[in-house]
Amino acid sequence: MESTLHRHQESFSQPRSLEAKRYDDAYRTHKQDLKVTASRIRDEAVSYREFKVGCALLAEAPEGKTVDYTIHFGYNFKPVKGSEKLCAERNAFESAIGDQSPHIIAIVTVSQETSTGDPNQSHSVLHPCDMCRTMLMDYRERGVISGDTIICCVNDGEGTEAEEECTVDQLLARYNDSSIPAQAVA
Numbered sequence: 476m477e478s479t480l481h482r483h484q485e486s487f488s489q490p491r492s493l494e495a496k497r498y499d500d501a502y503r504t505h506k507q508d509l510k511v512t513a514s515r516i517r518d519e520a521v522s523y524r525e526f527k528v529g530c531a532l533l534a535e536a537p538e539g540k541t542v543d544y545t546i547h548f549g550y551n552f553k554p555v556k557g558s559e560k561l562c563a564e565r566n567a568f569e570s571a572i573g574d575q576s577p578h579i580i581a582i583v584t585v586s587q588e589t590s591t592g593d594p595n596q597s598h599s600v601l602h603p604c605d606m607c608r609t610m611l612m613d614y615r616e617r618g619v620i621s622g623d624t625i626i627c628c629v630n631d632g633e634g635t636e637a638e639e640e641c642t643v644d645q646l647l648a649r650y651n652d653s654s655i656p657a658q659a660v661a
Contacts, residue, residue, distance in 0.1 A: 492623070495621075495623040498580040498581070498623070498624075498625070499625070501533060501543070501544055501580055501581075502533055502580055502581040502625050505533050505544065505546070505581075506581075506583070506627070508531075508546065509531040509532075509533055509546060509581065509583040509627075510531070510583055510585060510627075510629055512529075512531040512546055512548050512583075513529040513530055513531040513548065513563075513583050513584060513585040513629070514529055514585045514629075514631060515529070516529040516530075516531070516548045516549065516550045516563075517529025517550055517563070517585050517586065519550045520550040520551045520552065520563070521550075521551075521552045521553065521554050522551060522552075522553050522554075523553060523554055523555050523556055523558075524556075526551070526553075526588055527550070527551065527586065527587070527588075528550065528551045528562070528563040528564075528584055528585070528586040528588070528601065529548065529549075529550050529563055529584065529585045529586070530548060530549050530550070530562075530563035530564045530566070530567040530582065530583065530584045530585075531546055531547070531548045531567065531582075531583045532546065532547045532548070532567045532568065532570075532571050532576075532579050532580075532581065532582055532583075533545075533546060533579070533580045533581040533583075534546075534547055534571045534574075534576035534577075534578065534579050534580060535576060535577050535578045535580065536576065537574060537575040537576055537577065538577075544580070545571075545574065545576060547567050547568075547570040547571040547574065547576065548567050548570065549563045549564070549565070549566025549567035549568075549569070549570060550563050550566060551563045551566075552566070560606070562603075562604060562606065562607050563584060564582065564584065564603055564607045564610065564611075565606075565607065565610060567582075568610065568614065568619075571619075572619065578618070578619065578620070578621075579614070579619055579620045579624055580624065580625070581624065581625040581626070581627065582620075582624065582625070582626045582627070582643075583626075583627045583628075583629065584601065584603070584626075584627075584628050584629065585629045585630075585631060586600070586601040586628075586629075586630060586631075586632075587630060587631060587632030587633075588601045588630070588632070589601055589630060598628075598639070599630060599637040599639070600628040600629060600630040600637050600638065600639045601628060601630060602628055602639075602646065602649075602650075603626075603628075603646070608646070608647060608650060611643050611646075611647065612647065615643060615644075620643055621643070622642060622643055622644035623642050623643075623644070624642065624643045625640060625641075625642060625643075626640070626641060626642070626643055626646050627639070627640045
């Protein structure tokens, strides 16, 4: 089976701060490791309908660590219909927050799915669900992530790889989620 890469990258319309550029460099350096980690942890996902997602986060290391960055990961968990849904993104964020990571630099999700069931929200890759987008807004308000935090969604199903990269604010703007700064959607 031949693998092809389809890539969509949002242009970052706002001037990037020096900190954002430093984070971009760190993300680019660790991107492949994040994709591999998210893909491998996805295999641990538990889903009664075989809907599996893996997530890897690149975070600033907490004070006292001998490294600059750490990778945290999570997978989705929904063993039976009607049970509480625990998304891969939420589990990865809980790991990072539990480790006292001061800031999340990048979010990478890997799935073979393109939609959570709403055909109006289907893309070449799976975007975070409503609950996860709400979580992203909350963490942005708390300073755990910023509007400039990079999110990379990857679909590696059917012998191809599709990838979308954008900032958290650009992703939220696609869904008209409230409380997005006006300059982020300009």
